[in-house]
Amino acid sequence: MTGSPTSGAPLRLPFDLPRLGIGTAPLGGLFQEVTEREAAATLEAAARAGIRYFDTAPRYGHGRAEERLGRLLAPAGIDGPVISTKTGWLLRPGADGAPGEVVTDWTEAGIRASLESSLERLGRSSVDILYLHDPDDYPEEVRRTAYPAVRRLREEGLVRAIGFGMNHSGPLAAYVAEFDVDVVLVAGRFSLLDHDALETLLPLCARTGTAVVVGGVFNTGLLADPSPDAMFNYRPVPARELARARRCGEICAGFGVPLSAAAIQFPFLHPAVTSVVVGCRSAAEVTSNAAAYRFPVPEQLWVRLAEEGFVPEGLVAG
Template sequence: MTGSAAHGAPSRLPFDLPRLGIGTAPLGGLFQEVTDQDAAATLGAAARAGITYFDTAPRYGHGLAEERLGRLLPPAGIIEPVISAKTGWLLRPGPDGAPGDVVTDWTERGIRTSLESSLTRPRRSSVDVLYLHDADDHAEVVRRTACPAVRRLRDEGLVRAIGFGMNHSGPLASYVAEFDVDVALIAGRFSLLDHDALTTLLPLCVKTGTAVVVGGVLSTGLLAAPFPGAMFNYRPVPAEALARAQRCRALCAEFEVPLAAAAIQFPFLHPAVTSVVVGCRPATEVTANAAASRFPIPDELWHRLAAAGFVPPQLLG
C-alpha cells in the first residue's frame, strides 16, 4: 500500500482522467487577486510538472479563470489539456462590462448558453467533462430540463462526459442514484478531516461505475499549512479543526511525510476515486503539490492515521 493505495474500480468514463488536476478558482481571484503574470507562471509550473487536467467554472472570477486557461495554457506548453467545466449558472454583465450578477438557469437554453460561453472563453470546441454545478436544491428542474440537456450535449459531442459537481455528498449521492452520469465531483467531503462521502456517495459510485473526482482535499489550505489564521471550508479555521490538523501533521512528521502528501493521496485509498483536483495560486504551490502527490507513504503511517481517526479503517483492508 506504499504511496497511494489506489486500486480503482471500473469506470463508465469514456477516457482516463489524469490522477492530479488543478482547480482554477484561485486563478479567478478566490480570496485574493492573481495577476496575469502569476497565472501564467502557475500554468507554466503545471506544464513542467506534467499536469494537464484543469477544473474550471464560469463562477470562478466571473469567467476570468476560464478566459485565462484559453489565453495562457498554450504558451505554457499545454496543447491538449483535459478540462472539466460547469453549467447551471449564467454570468450577467454589469455596467460598462464590469462583472455583474451570477444567476441560476437550469433550462435547456440556459445550459447551452452557459456551455457556449464556457467554450468561447477557453477557446475550445468541446470540453471533456461538464458538471451541473451546485444543483443541491434544484432536483425538480434538474430532472425536467437540465439532465436531458447535458445528455444531448454529450450525444452531440460538445462534451465527452457529464456529471454533477457539489459540496454536499448526500444530495450528490441522490443525483448519482437517479441519473445516468459518468462522473461525480465532490468537494470538501472526503479528506483527512471529513469522511462524509464515505457512507453514501462512494459505495454508490463503485456500484454504478461512476468515476469520482475529489476536490478540497487540503481543506481550503488548512492541511497545507495548519497555523492560526488559516482557512477551513472557506472560513477562518475554528480552534478544534486547527488542533486536529496539527495533530495530523505531527503524526505525518514522525514518518517524515509532509502533511500535504497524506492529504492529497488519502482519497485514492477508496476504489471509486479517479482523480484529485487541488487549487493552486502561486507556481510554487503547483510544484509542491505535484511532488506531494508522488511522495512515498508507508503503510504504517496510514494505520497510525486510522487509529487517530483521520483515515477510516475499512479503507485499509
C-alpha cells in the same frame, strides 16, 4: 498519472482522467488577486510537472479562470489538456464596469448558453467533462430540464462526459442514484478531516462505475498550513479543527511525511476515486503539490492515522 478503481463496476468515463489536476478557482481571484503573469507562471509549472487536467467554471472570477485557460494553456506548453467546466449558472455583465452578477438557469437554453460562453472563453469547440454546478436546491429543475440538456450535449459531442459538481455528498449521491452519470466532483467531503462522502457517495459510485474526482483535500487550506489564520471550508478555522489538523501533521511528521502529501494522497485509498484536483495560484504551489502527490507515503502511516480517526476503518490493512 492515470488510473481507475481496482474494484466495482467498470468506469463509465470514456477516457483516462489524469490522477492529479489543478482547480482554477484561484486563477479567477478566489480570496486574493492573481496577476496575468502569475497565472501564466502557474500553468507553465503545471506543464513542467506533467499536469494535464484542469477544472474550471464560469463562476470562477466571473469567467476569468476560463479566459485565462483559453489564453495561456498553449503558450505554457500544455499539449492535449483535459478540461472540465460547469453549467447551471449564467454570467450577467454589470453596468458601467460594475461587477456582474451570476444567476441560476437550469433550462435547456440556459445550459446551452452557459456551455457556449464557456467554449468561447476557453477557445475550444468542446470540453471533456461538463458538471452541473451546485444544484443542491434544484432537484426538480435538474430532473425536468438540466440533466436532459447535458445528456443531449454529450450525445451531440460537445462534451465527452457529464456529471455533477457539488460540496455536499448526500445530494450528490442522490443524483448519482437517479441519473446516468459518468463522473462526479465532490469538494471538501473526503479528506483527512471529513469522511462524509464515504457514507453513501463513494460506495454508490464504486457500484455504478461513476468516476469520482475529489477536490478540497486541504479543506480550503487548513491541511496545507494548519495555522490559526488558515481557512476551513471557506470560513475561519474553528479551534477544534485546528487542533485536529495539527495532530494529524504531528503524526505525519513522525513518519517523515509532509502533511500535504498525506492530504493529497488520502482520497486514493478508496478505489472509487479516480482523480484529485488541487487549487493553485502560483508556480510554487503547483511544484509543491506535485511533489506532495509523488512523495512516498508508507502503509504504516495510514494505519497510524486510522488509529486516531483520520483515515476511515476498512481503507487500510490494520
